[in-house]
Amino acid sequence: MAGCSIVDFGPPERIDNACNIVKTNPNWYRHMERVEKKWDVPMSVQMAVIYQESKFQRNARPPRKFRMGIIPAGYETTAYGYGQVLDGTWKWYQDSIDNRRVSRTNYGDVVEFIGWYTDISARELNISKSDAKNVYLAYHEGHGGYRKGSYRQKAWLIDVSNKVADIERQYRGQLRGCRVGLF
Numbered sequence: 370m371a372g373c374s375i376v377d378f379g380p381p382e383r384i385d386n387a388c389n390i391v392k393t394n395p396n397w398y399r400h401m402e403r404v405e406k407k408w409d410v411p412m413s414v415q416m417a418v419i420y421q422e423s424k425f426q427r428n429a430r431p432p433r434k435f436r437m438g439i440i441p442a443g444y445e446t447t448a449y450g451y452g453q454v455l456d457g458t459w460k461w462y463q464d465s466i467d468n469r470r471v472s473r474t475n476y477g478d479v480v481e482f483i484g485w486y487t488d489i490s491a492r493e494l495n496i497s498k499s500d501a502k503n504v505y506l507a508y509h510e511g512h513g514g515y516r517k518g519s520y521r522q523k524a525w526l527i528d529v530s531n532k533v534a535d536i537e538r539q540y541r542g543q544l545r546g547c548r549v550g551l552f
Contacts, residue, residue, distance in 0.1 A: 377496035380427070381425060387416060388547035390425065391547070394476070398412075400476060400477035400481070404481055408484030409489045410498045410499075414483075414504055415480045415484070417536045418504065420536050423453055425451065426451070428449075428450065444534060459482075463487070483508075487507075489512065502533060505533040506520045508544050509529075510526075
């Protein structure tokens, strides 16, 4: 987890290509492989969530709020890092694993979080861990929001979740082709 990944090679240039992503950041592959084995969440699903949330930018934040249209007034939400995890959700995770050192800007920590969160989603909401669309909807809306079906009134979010499913399928096919001899 925090500290396992010493070198951060930065965001990949071609985020539409899973092989390029893992070749640019070889530790990411190892982290995702470990999460896939531990939580049974496919690498392609992990990557698709991060693609949508941050485009693989470690310090990603939501848009800023402005007062009177020009004075910066913080951010729209507390979402931060690769997974755009909210402060409260990250604290819940830290408390659950009894580790305050995990970081939303550490790729290994974030994919571990995605595995952990998706495992809870699968158990509580009966979502397949390989169903990127519904994994993403639960991730975005939270377990309570997903359970209530809050996403059904958000056509834009349904569109986004369909795009997450599309990029997941693309990544899955690419990873099949590049796994052999990758490391």
